[in-house]
Amino acid sequence: MPTRTYAGKTVEVNEEGFMLNPADWTKEIAVEIAKEEGIETLTEAHWKVIDFCRQAGLASGKAPTLRTITTGAGVPTKELFTLFPKGPAKKVARIAGLGKPEGCV
Template sequence: MVAKTIAGKTVEVNEEGFMINPNEWTEEIAVEIAKEEGIPELTAEHWKIINFCRQSAGASGKAPTLRQITVGTGVSTKELFALFPKGPAKKVARIAGLGKPEGCV
C-alpha cells in the first residue's frame, strides 16, 4: 500500500492505484482520478454510473462487474465503453474509490 495525495487529500492506494478505503473517497477525488484516466470531465451520465457502483459496493462489499453495471443502470455496454474507454468496469471502480472488480485483468 502506498499513500497518495489526490485532490489535496492523502489516501491509501494499492499497487494498481485502487483506493483501499472507500470511505476516504470524495467527489473531488473522483474528478482527479477521472482526469488521470483520460476523462477530462464527469457528466451527469458518468455520475449516474459512479453513484450506482458506490451504492452497489456498499451493499455487497465488492465493486460491480460490467454486467451488473449495465443491468443496474440501464446503460448499454457500448455506451459504458464510450463513457469509460478501455476497460469501463475497472476504470469506473477506480474513479468511484472502490477495489478492482472481480474478473478484471
C-alpha cells in the first residue's frame, strides 16, 4: 500500500489518497490534507464538520454521507458546499482521515 507523509508522520493511504487507518489521524494531518484539497485555512466552521465526521466515522466505521453531516452536525447544505467547495463528500472524508463515504444520500 502507498504511504504519504503529513506533518512528519507517515501514514498508509489507498490509491485515491484516503487514509487506511483512521487511528493514525491527527489534527495536524487534517490541516495538511486540507491544503492538498485547496483549503488553506481550517476555520472553526470547518472543524465543526470535521469533528462530527470523526465522531460519526469512529462510531460506525464508515465515513458519513453529506446528508448525515448536514442533519447530524446541523450545518446547512449551502454552508457545507461553501466550506468544502467542489466536491465536499470526498474532501471532508479525506480530511477527516476516513474512507470514501458509503451510501448515496
